[in-house]
Amino acid sequence: MSMSEQAYLDLCKRVLEEGTKKEDRTKTGTLSVFGHQMRFDLAEGFPLLTTKFVPFRLIVSELIWFIQGDTNIRYLLKHNNNIWNEWAFKKWVESDEYTGPDMDNFGHRANEDPSFKELYLKEMDKFKKSILEDDEFAAKYGDLGSVYGSQWRKWRTSKGETIDQLKGVIQAIKQNPDSRRHLITAWNPEDVPSNMALPPCHTMFQFYVADGKLSCQLYQRSGDIFLGVPFNIASYALLTYLIAKECGLKPGEFIHTLGDAHIYSNHIEQIKTQLKREPRNLPNLHIQDFQTIFDLEAEDISLENYDPHPAIKAPVAV
Incomplete structure (x- = not known):
């Protein structure tokens, strides 16, 4: 059994057993704990959950979207x-x-x-079609504001300039691997109240080099344990693999530190179903050779030997 996946399952059990009932922005209601940390040894395999199917292609295209500094959903829709x-x-x-x-x-x-x-799905289909076919509509309604891609690649300064945090961190890892300043933040207090469709949940991450390995620690202020956290684990593990490959390092650990870790009230039965399942062997990641992660396409990244239990459906709290 994978110890990596067990770390996630232990979080699920903890919240079910110890979580406090809390109201939330979406008016759905949650069970919540404050402060939890999981560690994933990337040498064990790629940490994509096996106790339910997690759509890896969506994780890849979203991460490429972030890496490119894009904030418009048109790119995502083109990748389904x-x-x-x-x-x-x-x-x-x-x-x-x-x-x-x-x-x-x-x-x-x-x-x-x-x-x-049925009515909502028809309106959503019209919306998606307009995003894909109408440049003006896409520019106005497809852009989510200063979300992750913008903060990673084009952080706005008080002087009106921008900082490419991601490119800077990669250069720093290559030039000064022992630095304690390999950090990227997505939490921009100026943009949070007015210029983001959703304030960043994964707010800051730091890289660490030791013994020829690259590790990453993420601080996530808010984690939707059933739907969001499995994506976050896989996404930041993938980012660690990619940056390690560019910098000539091996992947080390992904450390996931959560602030408000919660299970939505309409996800509790799904979590209980998942906890009854036995974890399987983790899959392996395959990445085509590349010069820089900024040239990567979604098709350059694939997964091998992924054999999960069936998907478990649950509604998204908006």
Whole structure:
């Protein structure tokens, strides 16, 4: 059994047993603990959960999107990735230009009312089509503001300049691997209240080089344990693999530190189902040779020997 996956399953058990009931922004309700850390030895294999199917291609295209500094969902839609749609869709249906049926509180209503869900899906399909085919519409409603890609690659300074944090960290790892300053932050206090579709949940990460290995620690202020955290584990593990490869290092550990770690009330039964399953062997990651991660395409990254249990569906809290 993979000790890496067990770290995640132990988090699930802890929150079910010790979690405090809390209200939240989405009005769904959660069980929550504050402060938890998981460690994943990347030598064991790639830490993609096996107790349920996790769509690796979505993780890859989202990470490439971040790395490229993109903040518009058009790139994701071109790669059949719909994980950020709801936040862009919300921006559109709350605008003065939207003239369709009432979409207020669409996330909850779609889960509770089948007739509304059918209406919502039709509006979402129209929205996605417009993003893909209409440049002006995509520029206005597909952009999510200063989210991860923008902060990683184009952090705005008080002088009106920008800082490419990701490129700078990679250069620093190559030139001064023992530095304690290999950090990237996505939490920009100026942008959080007004210029982001969703304030960053994974707020800061740091790289560490020892014995020819590159490790990464992520601080995540808020973690949706069932839907979000499995993506976050795999995404930052993948980023660690990619940067290690560019810098001529081996992947070391991924350390995941969580602030508010929570299970949404409408995910509890899904978590219980997952906990009844036995973990399987972790898959292996294959990356095509490249000069720099900024030239990578999603097709350059693949997974081998991934044999998970079936997917477990759950609604997204928006």
